[in-house]
Amino acid sequence: MMCFSELGEDYCPPSQYLLPVLESDCGKQNSDCVDGIEEAWQSKFTDYEKRKVEKQQEKLAFERHLEEKQKEHAQLLCMNNSRKERILNSVREERDRVEQGVSQQQRAQEAERLLVLDKVRQAEDGISSRISDMLMENKRKKKSAEFLQAMEEDRIRMEHLTAITQEEANSLRKKEVAAAMQKMLSDSCAVSMLQEASEFRRQSLVSEACRSLEHLDKHFDKMMSLQVLDKSKAIAHILEEEEMQKVAFQALQLQKDSVHGYIRNQIRLIEGELMQLTKLEIKRRNLDSENLQEVLVDQRTALSDMLQQLLKQREQREQELRQVLAEMERKSESNQQNYWMIQYQRLLDAKPLSLRMQEAGVEKELVNLLCKLSAQHYLPILAHHRVTTAALCHMSSSDLKKLGINEVGIQKALLKWAHDRHPEVCKGKQQDEETETIPTAPSPPSPHPTTSAIQMPSPPLTPGTPITPSAPSPLEGPGSSECVVCMETGAQVIFLPCGHVCCCQVCSDALQNCPLCRSNISQRIRLYHG
Structure with a gap:
């Protein structure tokens, strides 16, 4: 075709020239063939149309089936989504409820912890103030001459005591004084027997010595015999025995002595404060709180030093009273009758x-x-x-x-x-x-006032005033004063020099070091009061 177009001639396909010849030659013969072909094609088209209709029907049926399946799938998907949403909502609600419960529990525990810490802090403040008061009182007592003045007064009083007037000898109330002596001796004997029995019981547990047990039985028999003894016989025995009168006077003198009573009260107060400090230290260790531990250690050390000093002063005062008694016995007249009974009556009648x-x-x-x-x-x-x-x-x-x-x-x-x-x-x-005082410029106040500058110190009570128990500690509870070794018996022994009150009598005997601070134990003090 490109060649004809280049030559300028139109191209005519051969079918345009051959078809008329073929038609003219074979027209009659092919007319039947054409009809057969058309019928064949027509039947084919009919079959095709039928199949097409069938295919369309199958397609429509498939589409309907597919649509139903899609609807079912969508419905199942919707149901699954709704069920999943319900599960998620329930899980979310449960999680919120659990989180709310956990947060409430945490807030309650935090509030309880803060409350316990506040109580511990209040107890520490109270103990700190009392300890500072004791330290100030001890410092004040060191500066004053009270003990020297009391000793001088005792010396003057003892000089007057050695001289017994005839009027006092005539006014002697023998039976009344003898009854008082008998009661004093019974009380002193009972206390000494209980202490001695406790000591022998401790020794028997350690050494299991039969000899100590026999000695203990003898002492208990003696104590029981004193209790069974008729009171009138005891009084008559006291009236005859001058040595018993002297022992009764010595016991009353020790009881009436103001200096010895002051030292006893100070020792009792310090023992109570040491017990409270030990409870605080144990409570802080249970709370895993290390705040103010050094302050507690310093306070406990100061109290331990004061306790050791007071024990020495008590022993010294008892020695002084024994010397006074020996001086009175030396100056007393040998032919003076009822000398110790008159002294006992004089001391009994002395006004505070x-x-x-x-x-x-x-x-x-x-x-x-x-x-x-x-x-x-x-x-x-x-x-x-x-x-x-x-x-x-x-x-x-x-x-x-x-x-x-x-x-x-x-x-x-x-x-x-x-x-x-x-x-x-x-x-x-x-x-x-x-x-x-207007012309003088006032000094600027301290921005952080200390406790000692705010609170007025309250010195300890004297022998003449009753001991008022302090407020109950907020740390009182089960196990707060138990022995840290056996966890069964209450704490009964003070360890020195550390000052801890953490063991019972039995467990303390086997210890060489304090179970709380691991310091060496040089002295043990038995607590006989609560």
Whole structure:
């Protein structure tokens, strides 16, 4: 075709020239063939149309089936999604509920932990204040001459005791004094027997010595015989035995001695504080809290030192009283009858210092205040100068110092007590003092006041005043004062020099080191009170 187009001629296919010839030649013959072919093609087209219709019907049926399957699949998918959503919602709700419960439990545990820590902190603050008061009181007692003054008064009193007047000999109440002596001896014997029995029982557990057990049985038999002994016979025996009268007087003298009683009360207070400190240390270890551990150790060390010092002072005072007794026995007349009974009656009838000061004119409330402050040695000064509450309202610290009351804590306590009782009288005095001190510039207040500067120290009680138990500790609970070794018996022994109260009597015998701090044990002190 490209060649014809290049030559400029039109191309005509051969079919245009041959077809008419073929048609003209074979037209009649092919007409039948064409009809047959057309019928064949027509039948084929018919079959094709039928198959096409069948295919379309199959297609429609398949599409309907597919649509039904898709609907079922969609329905199953929807049901699955809804079930999955329900499961997720239930899981989410359960998770929220569990998280809420866990958070509530955590908040409750945190609140409980904070509450316990707050109670521990309050107990530590209370113990710290009491220990600081004890340390200040001990320092104040060291500076004052109370013990020397008491010893001098005892010497003068013993000189008067050695001289017995005829009037006292005539007024001797023999039966009454003998009954008092019998009661004193029974009490002293019972206490000594219980202590000795406890000591022998401890030795028997360690050594299992039959000899000690026999000795213990003898002592118990002796104690039982004293209890079974008729009271009248005991009194008659005391009336005859001068040595028993002397022993009874010695026991009463030890009981009435103010210095020895003060030392006993101080030892009792320190033992209680050491027990509370040990409970605090154990509680802090259980709470895994290491705060203020060094402060507790310092306080416990200071209390242990004070306890050892007081034990030495008690032994020294008992030795002094024994020397006084020996001096009285040496100066007593050999032919003097009922010497120790008269001395016992004189000591029994002796009025306490507070009562003598009340009879001298000192107000009862003022006497009680000085007794609470452990400052009875200032009572004669107040009685001599006839100081009353109204007079205290018009006095200052310098005025009290001029009278002889040199301790600042006692001065402040007296002035505060008078101000609380008569505030309207002391108000004018305070305004006058403020007017006088206007030219002087006040010192700036400390931004962090200490506890010792805020709280007024409360000295320990004296022998003349009853011991008031402190508030119950917030740490009281099961196991708080148990023996840390056997966990069955309460703590009964103080270890020195560490000061821990953590073991019972039986477990402490086998220990060489303290189970809490691992320090060496040099001395054990048995606690016979709660």
